[in-house]
Amino acid sequence: MKVLFRRSTDSVPRVLGTSSPAVEARDLRRTFRSRSGVWRRTSTEVEAVKGVSFEIAPGELFGLLGPNGAGKTTTIKMLITLLIPTSGSATVLGRDVVTDVREVRSRIGYVFGGDRGLYERLTGLDNLRYFSELYGVPPREQKERIGSLLELVGLTGREGEKVEGYSRGMRQRLHIARGLLHDPDVFFLDEPSIGIDPVGARELRATVAGLREQGKTVLLTTHYMFEADELCDRIAVIRAGEIVAEGTPAQLKGLVSAGRVLEVETYGVAEPEVAAVREVPGVRTATVEERGQTQVLVIACEPDAEVTTQVLARLQDTRVGRVSHREPTLEDAYVELVTRVDA
């Protein structure tokens, strides 16, 4: 593998022992206070992050998954020094995110999904040149670095075009290149593939995989489970501000693979029937997925023929189509983790 950048020497240790994590969060908490009402001011508190701890090893691609409002962005903002934790602590490359803000910032890069901040009238290349100046990339290194980055994000050959003509996927890849100009060791990507079509998303995944090959440590959030499955070495699932599971994609799938997934095609299944299915002993979760003309009841359950019989008995008043079993996917594991009532 070609070495992307020449390393400059500075005070931050570049080579970490295998035991020191690249990112470490210890019992991070963040509460937001918001005021509402004109006459009677009421103050409400939202506990966005409630004691999150995890470690990311150098060179690891770590996924943070969770439903809307779970606290992913808040966690990332604390790690990239944009928000101060209410309590707890975190380090990036051994530096504290509250007390060593400058050093942390010089070693990290980040991209948020739907990011703005590119100059539309300029070409991709001129955007990167401009941000290189801004980030203080030494002039003699600029050309080579921009060239390598264009290669990494797959924009070589398109850099002479104005950004206004770029597709959303191309813009997002240019954002990633911009975020990497100062050669950070740790990169944070918050929903980079949001709103990008399947082809663009595939190219973006290749770019993210390329970051890992370059030896970067990456924290990624996404709502696309296959994306997380394909890219992540390890995943933490966060729900209502707390981590509810952590492991490799295979380990997370293992949480549901003690059972199997039963899929029942239906035509117009009603909520009371779904609720009745959830009551069947051996059924862990039951959710409805719209697939064209049919609603497919996706049931995580024990691998037991009796469960299938009982489920079908509860669906007597519904038109039922094909019934099948399959192995659990990461999405099944995720749905189970974030919808489980006892979690």
Ligand SMILES: Nc1ncnc2c1ncn2[C@@H]1O[C@H](COP(=O)(O)OP(=O)(O)OP(=O)(O)O)[C@@H](O)[C@H]1O
């Ligand atoms: N600046 C803020 N002021 C008040 N509440 C906030 C603020 N930022 C976030 N919150 C609240 O904190 C909680 C967590 O939000 P956060 O943006 O971290 O979630 P998320 O996991 O990134 O969700 P999504 O998947 O939708 O991006 C939510 O309830 C949100 O409304």
Ligand SMILES: [Mg+2]
């Ligand atoms: Mg978010």
